Amino acid sequence: MIEVGSPALLGADDAPAREIVGEFERVGHTGVVVRIDGTVVGVLGLTDRVRDDAADAVADLTALTGARPILLTGDNSRAAATLAAQSGITDVRAELLPQDKLAAVTDLQAHGGRAMFVGDGVNDAPAMAAATVGVAMGRTGSDLALDTADVVITRDDLSTLPAVVAMARRARRFVIANLTIAATFIVVLVAWDLFGHLPLPLGVAGHEGSTILVGLNGLRLLRGAAWPASRER
Incomplete structure (x- = not known):
């Protein structure tokens, strides 16, 4: 059986793999563990690339709404901080599971706010459904995200959000x-x-x-x- 997942797959005897994951995370990458029949055979370092229009979209949304966007992500804190710095986002919440994203959106709205949640993955669907407005990026969005969203952006262009x-x-x-x-x-x-x-x-x-x-x-x-x-x- 082949398994590909987070470093949570690593056991107590996988110290070398943990070191590799740590090295990846220190430089802002996300470590992905590959196991075959329960044995770790590799560690992949993945990096999210910030879109060219991300910083401008964040600045425009901030000026338009008067509220700074929040980054909710399942990535590790170092990778999330790197992405946030490149996008101009100061409020970063990393290593979140789908229920954690949902709780964050619910908490924002419980204090009288209205939340617009933008996402494209399966893990984003619960938070998207709970938000005042859910927006899915249509070209790369998962089917569940597209079905859940109130608005679907058919172009992969963040500048359309503001x-x-x-x-x-x-x-x-x-x-x-x-x-x-x-x-x-x-x-x-x-x-x-x-x-x-x-x-x-x-x-x-x-x-x-x-x-x-x-x-x-x-x-x-x-x-x-x-x-x-x-x-x-």
Whole structure:
């Protein structure tokens, strides 16, 4: 039987392999142990590569939301710290199991916050489901992450994240404005009819006019200038 997993697979007699894992972790790599029939036959050193747009996306999200992103990862603390430093993230929580990520998201929301969780792996699904908004990176995301997420980014481009947040906020403002316009027209027409005499043609015109006005206001969202573009790469 072939097993590939974390250093937790190492036993008390695997001191040489532990030293190799330690060397990998000291330089910011993640050690992966390979066993065949219970015997350690190799240790692999894996390194996550930071995407070119990661630092810009972190800076944009921080400026847009006023909250600094948090890195939740199952990697060892040294590898996580290296990635965080390259991405501009200061709050790092490493060596987390799926239930630990879930607990972190739940704790954030228990204190009145709203969490947007971004991930692409099977281990991210529980936290993604518990977050206010779950976002999956579609091109490399696992099927479970895609099924669980509220939003799927079809491009592997982190710069779309702040653009999506800005889009959602702008759309929400338009919805509120349209509801306000429609409600104002209805209140005015009803009050006019109750306390005065509202001619039927004028009532129909006012009602349909509010519908047209709301529709035209909503069409403003289709303008290219209405949506902040993601950074050009």
